Amino acid sequence: MKPATAQRWANLLILPTLNILTAFVVTTLVFLAIGVNPIDAAKLLVKGAFGYQNGIGYTLYYTTNFIFTGLAVAIAFHAGLFNIGGEGQAYIGGLGVGLVVLAFDGWLPAIILIPLAILAAALMGAAWAAIPAYLQAYRGSHIVITTIMFNFLASSLMVYLLVNVLGEKGQMSPETRSFAESSFLPTWSEMLGWFGIPFASSPLNISFLFALFCCFAVWVFLWKTRWGYELRTVGANPDAAIYAGINPKHIVMMAMLISGGLAGLVAVNELLGVQHRLLLGFNAGYGFGGIAVALMGRNHPVGIVLAALLFGALYQGGAELSFDMPNVTRDLVVVIQGLIILFSGALESMYRPQIQRFLSRFVKDEVSA
């Protein structure tokens, strides 16, 4: 094997696997600390996530959200940006869905209404990302900080709107009226029903396919188009980008608009697919989950689908776990999420020296200065 190839495999496969394994080993320790048998828990978790149709439905439904936010984080990452604002962008994407559906669901047919709502989700998500992007590109404000701030601002804004403007009167919780059925996305069980295949009812809807399509589109965009080429150039070497006549400011804007738009699509799955109304906090946790997914998936669409599936399974299996193990709550999934971000992200290179040494034992070659 050539050293370059060996290196690539190490980066692509061995390192990420070791990192995830470490995260799981630590998770096991946490299980032991709270007196839960980790093997039983793992069995239950897997069974809950994949053992029956309804469980699979939920797993894939969560996966859908994580794909969207994972892609959002990844595309910004390729442009050298760290978008922590997925949470807020998803939220404001929901505002787009809500406004469109509430305004038009009385008279527009589904075939027009749904695409319009999807577009609104993406546009509003993008708009919310546009401000930090502009400030980064043209005013040099650090995007990590501004997107954090914009998460809080999105939350305040949505609360204000839902409580004072959009909220349905006489309703307990601050949420809008239910959407008309013309805005509902077909669920998996409905769609399979058309072909005579029975599938248990679950929130899994057509958005999942849409998310997979987005993965493909992002892959084509990043690696097969000149815009993706320019975006990756800016991320990898901003000086080279300027040299190549690429305006990094435009790329920052473009990357963040796409990123925000993708994050906004969480609202499509959640609101058009499942909740059928605009409500508070439907975005909770997916923005930050997206960071873990992107890091774990090495910012590649295929990796992101796999990582999102893992997180979907953790969410669903974790919920299932708490049915049977009173000591286990959803918070354990949060812990696992944190550990994965830690080991796949911050401590990404922890094992690199060892692997390097291991490789050099087998792959010999020397280049002098």
Next chain:
Amino acid sequence: MSEWFTLLISTLDATLRVSTPLLFAGLAGLYSERAGVVDIGLEGKMLVGAFAAAAIAHLTGVVWLGLIAAIIVSVLFSLLHGFASITHRGNQVVSGVAINILASGLTMVLGLAWFHQGGSTPSLTNNERFTAIQLPFAESMQTVPYIGPLYSDMLSGHNILVYLAFALVPLTWWVFYRTRFGLRLRAVGENPKAVDTAGISVATLRYQAVIIAGVLCGFAGAYLSTAQNAQFIRDMTAGQGFMALAALIFANWRPWPVLFACLLFGFLDAVAVRLQGVSLPHIGTVPVQLIESLPYILTVILLAGFLGKSRPPKADGIPYVKER
């Protein structure tokens, strides 16, 4: 004395209480970031500190042990951050995010397993908390017009951690600008290579800085659960770590301005509480959400360069790589 004055005093009194955790965390961030280590994880460290303080104070009945536990646990998380970002040169923002998420999950999982109260710790009695202390002459000063209430109602009657937080500001200034450690700390955040070639270990300095940050976050956490409140509750930091980060940026990474930024943000919070539903002349009712968002909006505006120039330490967030 006018009602307005009384209201002002009570608002300022609240400002001091609300600013205290921000100040601890803001100073923590100051030490860390001036040494070149970005600290998004203030929130998480406060949270684990709060949990440890409440848990240990409850179990031992001694609040000081709770404080020590908070410091130890928070420092452990700091060391984790250091391990990732100093030893392994990982992405400091990612590490911070991980710490926040980990803290949020871990406090709940352990709290639930140990106390079976939905993640909260049992309520603390007054003996297990930091309670108000009266400054000397607070009673007798009460009657002096203006100065009296200012002293007895606003300055007096806080718990020891409040006074400590404010005392830390001049101390930090002194450390930064009058000691060898401060000189090195400021240098390592600007040009770590210069520090390295001067024969000082960059890693050791940065570890020292993040450990101090951990200690201060421990104080902030202990304040939340054993002084301001009397138990730990899920996610009780409620974004204050990020608010502290905003204050730090607003203060342009300098000690005294950190104090003023924290006081400003605390004041806004205190005002928001009092302004709720009140109709102001000419303006009408200001949405509370707007006032609550003000610190964030102000920080964004500052970052955008409309309120002067934000100048972070040059090496802030950049891992120090010695070899080429």
Next chain:
Amino acid sequence: MTAQHSKYALELRGITKRFGRVLANDHIDLQIKAGDVHGIIGENGAGKSTLMSIIYGFYEADSGEMLIQGQPMSIRNSQQAIAAGIGMVHQHFMLVDNFTALENIMLGAEGGARLKQSAEQARASLNELAKTYGLEVPLDTPVDQLSLGVQQRIEILKALYRKARILILDEPTGVLTPQEADDLFRILATLKADGVTILLITHKLREIMAITDCVSVMRHGKMVAHRVTAQTSMPELAELMVGRKVRQHVERKAQPAGAALLEVTNLSVTDASGVRRVKNVSFTIGAGEIVGLAGVSGNGQSELLQALSGIIRFQAGEVRLGDTTITPKRSKNPAQLRRLGLAHVPEDRHRMGLVLPFQAYQSQILGYQREARYNATITLKDKVMADEYAQRAETFDIRPRDPHLQSSNFSGGNQQKIVLAREIFADPQVLLIGQPTRGVDIGAIEFIHQHIMDMRNAGKAILLVSVELEEIMTLSDRIIVMCDGMITGELSHDEANEKNLGLLMANAGAKEASA
């Protein structure tokens, strides 16, 4: 044998250092006599700086032994080196910009935990040092407000304040004006008189001849020769540096310059910190002409190149490129300039010329990614790109030929060929070339020079910026010289020699050495 040790201030035995797969220092042996000025010469990338960093404890050697004043020492960090009496002035100064000179000098040698007393003590002893060695610096001004010459003095003071008896200077004159360089040599002479051992790293032969007692030559990570300066000559040293006769021959056919393709008039560039880097520069390049731009690095050549290629904006003057006039108001970005027939080989291929994580065939369209032949409606035509790369790899002998290999996995020479091939194949009218052979092995140099000459012969206008006088003199039809942002003179190919170029580069007497 053991008795002799004491006469060496510093002795290295078998020092080896590896960076990843690159062997930077290969079993280096070196002996430095106490009180000598000892020169180390070698081309860029020969491993000089790495070796010095090892001596200074900044890097730790993988193997080998070091003796200081005859005593074996293991130096693992700079602190130990400082304690052993070693001081170093780095090529890029190790100063904290917003600290004062005093704070910078004290850093790491404060004396006590509290600053105030130690600052007073430091001030007193620094004044003493300044008097002894003629090293006056303003102690209370932030260093970013001081000139590079003064910053260098601060660096020397830093070492002396730490009682250094062995002083290493890494390329000390690269950023200095000739006057500042003279000052430096005067200071070094004083230090030598005081018994300080000095290691001078440079790739400038003139300096070696002027000031050193002994000289060691490095090439490709190895120590290849040791000479007593008085017993060697510049040609011999040059040959030792590059490993064979340097004087290259590139076929030059007489060719009168054609119509002006690039006309620069009164161009001025001010950088972000408000310093004027290029001052009223005017020149013309005709078709079929190579104009060489010589100068000590840091005298505005880089800024001029970047302004001409559209990477940075210029603030005054105008540039005529063919029929197009470019002014500060009607500026053009690099993409627009490329469409106007301007190509640019940047000075630093890693920083600008390539995207290291990209595969070779992707790096090879950098700057041309929007050209129609690479683009289908939406996607890039990978096949066209890869085929084109294969063709260029053949023509330019880029090894390996694999278009899918990551750009970072090519050697420096081959990386440079990728960049050069890209810009030459674009078939520009005007070609800007910066440091075409920096860090490139000898074989490739000749190859690259030939291609540049071929472009000239094909009637292109070429601006060649290089710090290698040899290269400039070999290739250029005319040579213009820059100093302190201004053009100080112009020489024809036949007029130019190292002496008159050197005079122009120093712009003799025109500059003040003060801060």
Next chain:
Amino acid sequence: MKKLLLSVVVGTCLPAFVLAADFKPAIVYDLGTKFDKSFNEGVSNGAKRFTEETKVEVQEFEPANDSQIEQAIRRMAQRGSNPIISVGFSQSKALETVSKEFPDTHFTIIDSVVDQPNVQSVTFREEQGSFLVGALAAMASKTGKVGFVGGQDIALIRKFACGYEQGAKYVNKDVKVFQNMTGSTGAAWNNPSKGGELAKSQFDQGADVVFAAAGGTGIGVYQAAKDNGKLAIGVDSNQNHLQPGTMLTSMVKRVDNAAYDTFKAQQEGSWKAGKVTLGLAEKGVGWAVDEHNEKMVEPYKAKMAEIEKAIIDGTIKVHDYMTDNTCKM
């Protein structure tokens, strides 16, 4: 054959559990935690009482987010739980969906109305209970100023606030009522620091009795009351024991009874679908008197009884905020 078998399994497994009719009660809690010392905990206490009496285990679940609610209810139904108590208004939409899928399962929803033939909807007249504690607060106040700290700013909490204000004004029409909501998101139920600050700001303005209808946030309010030597009123469950001497009383909402009664009724076969509204008359709401506050409220007991009677017989009409989203006095 395989397909047939599968469909038989799928087809039979759901009703099979129900038909087995072994008695498996279940609760899906409101978002937030079971141990909120008020609403959820009330339901939990009811379940505990039932378990202690009958030795029947109650299956419980605490959902993490909105989508888990529907999942949890469905999962419970699939496992054959019956009846299933759905706690909190945020579950109404989920329950509406799931109840249609399991027509043979009995559901009880607390605090909301779901109009299905197999759902019992239990709501409370919080305004009546709040009126009572408002009256008590006004009586106990020496300054003529009382406070209210709400959790999330939603109609239900405004209903509490409105009833409280009416009660206070009934006793002393010059009374000043300070009202604060902790916030507008779900986090407002769990922010004791903010609760404490809000209470302190009301104390600073002269209030000496404060009523918190704010879930976990209330803990901070009571703590602040204790630290400042003021009085506080608890909510939902009897919270008098939390800070004895500080807690004037608690406005109890007998969700524990609602839960207990649901299970009991199911066990006895008397469970009925439809709307149940529990007010003072039904002892669904009220004010708590126990050993912790007996002495403090002694002077007001007679007057309170009088008001209680007046509300029950309709002499006092307490306006319900939620009927028109305004608080008419």
